[in-house]
Amino acid sequence: MNTNEYLMPTAAYIHIPFCRQRCFYCDFPIAVTGFQSLTLDGWVGEYVEAVCKEIAGQQYLGLPLSTVFFGGGTPSLLPIAGLEKILTTVDKHFGIATEAEISMEIDPGTFDQVQLQAYKNLGINRFSLGVQAFQDNLLTLCGRHHRRRDIDQAFTAIAKEDIKNWSLDLITGLPEQTAEDWHNSLNLALEAGPNHISCYDLVLEPQTVFDKWEQRGKLAVPPPERSADFYRHAQKALTQAGFHHYEISNYGRPGYQCRHNQIYWRNLPYYGFGMGATSYIDGKRFGRPRTRNGYYQWLNSWLNQGDKTPGETVSILENLLESLMLGLRLTAGVTWEQLPAISEDTKQTILNTLMSFGDRRWLEFYGRDNELLSPEKITTASVQRFCFSDPEGMLYSNQILSALFAALEED
Ligand code: SF4
Structure with a gap:
């Protein structure tokens, strides 16, 4: 997880x-x-x-x-x-x-x-x-x-x-x-x-x-x-x-x-400093003001306040969408373990949506021992890792991610 x-x-x-x-x-x-x-x-x-x-x-x-x-x-x-x-x-x-x-x-x-x-x-x-x-x-x-x-x-x-x-x-x-x-x-x-x-x-x-x-x-x-x-x-x-x-x-x-x-x-936490910089700490993502004066004003009030981790906590759904959007940028793709804990139903929604692009060979699904799975073998239990094919899936990643996000937001 x-x-x-x-x-x-x-x-x-x-x-x-x-x-x-x-x-x-x-x-x-x-x-x-x-x-x-x-x-x-x-x-x-x-x-x-x-x-x-x-x-x-x-x-x-x-x-x-x-x-x-x-x-x-x-x-x-x-x-x-x-x-x-x-x-x-x-x-x-x-x-x-x-x-x-x-x-x-x-x-x-x-x-x-x-x-x-x-x-x-x-x-x-x-x-x-x-x-x-x-x-x-x-x-x-x-x-x-x-x-x-x-x-x-x-x-x-x-x-x-x-x-x-x-x-x-x-x-x-x-x-x-x-x-x-x-x-x-x-x-x-x-x-x-x-x-x-x-x-x-x-x-x-x-x-x-x-x-x-x-x-x-x-x-x-x-x-x-x-x-x-x-x-x-x-x-x-x-x-x-x-x-x-x-x-x-x-x-x-x-x-x-x-x-x-x-x-x-990998959607892991990081500090950010300076105008416009984003940080992701304690599950909170925060973008600083994008102008110097705005940044200085924010900094002065932040230095004087008690809560030193600004920003809104990222919801579980946002965390899932971000983990997918960012992780699928990597040619290695994502494993279930790299995503927030999700139900079997949500895993199935992810697989169903991705498999709907299957004929076009834009996605690849791997099982244990890194075996490339054929469509009939793809289940939430057999899939360990999935990724865009390179370069065709990468080229159409925006289209695939939009469909995935729409399906998960409806889920
Ligand atoms: S203005 Fe040009 S050099 Fe400066 S950050 Fe933007 S792209 Fe980079």
Whole structure:
């Protein structure tokens, strides 16, 4: 049984919101800085102080952290002293386990080799590089601040520092992205030698520049069938190159899967700090205000109140839906034990709904000893684990999950 409400968090996400400009597809909680170098004087230092106060104010629940993730925003815009201050506060308050994974998102054009050395000296041991595309016309169209030359410089710095544990992020389905662009991006990504690659499909978030262009008919995103071909192409190229497709959007060589993100996908608890950050502690999920002022106001009142675990308790049904939605993102899928305790009837509802997609081979059901079960052998007792097929089931996961959610909400 997944008793995550009783488990203690061993992971912490820290949001560093600074970005030079807002990319046209982005709806993340960020603070736009422009192109000047940041210092800890003024508002940037104020944010670091606030995050440190939040960390120190969090109730210590008893276990050192095994993963810490600096996400953004663009954490590589924050001066080293700011990162050091936050990391020292985290270590002092929770303790960071010796073999912990400490990840940081970095963007081309915002760091050099000297900074990478400093990050390593702080103990940061995993880097996620936001390349997104290799073509300057696509980067410009997306409102990214970096260009191909910045990507090449980033690769050189990473190679000179002999960093092995790094990931390269790409986006598929960008406006005007051709099959040739995508093919070239995958090849160039592989040539750069990361041990982890993420391929995210573009999502048109409300109120973004892309969303507004789309509404005016001015956004030439590839049609869904071409995006699906991009997905199949990535799956084939990356798995043939020795990467394991372990999550819908993520590929890692053996030993390089992101440990922090797997906590989310397994619906396990984690701390979150900073504006817009979400935490999941004691069965309560909580999203902090997404603006700096909103965050500071919330922080001040939270520091002065008794209850140090904000948020609403996630209901049993929500917990089940989240465990399924997140767990099925993994190619390993889910076992009954990884779900909250559910009745035989609910298990049957899950299986019936999933099997209704059976003819299309979008799902796979496994029994004891990892035996792939044929449809006539699928029962609540025989099935130990179920997952989307890769890549076809993964491609249609939204459709399958919608049906599953509708069935469970009616149950
Ligand atoms: S760099 Fe990342 S977080 Fe910042 S605006 Fe662009 S997509 Fe959003």
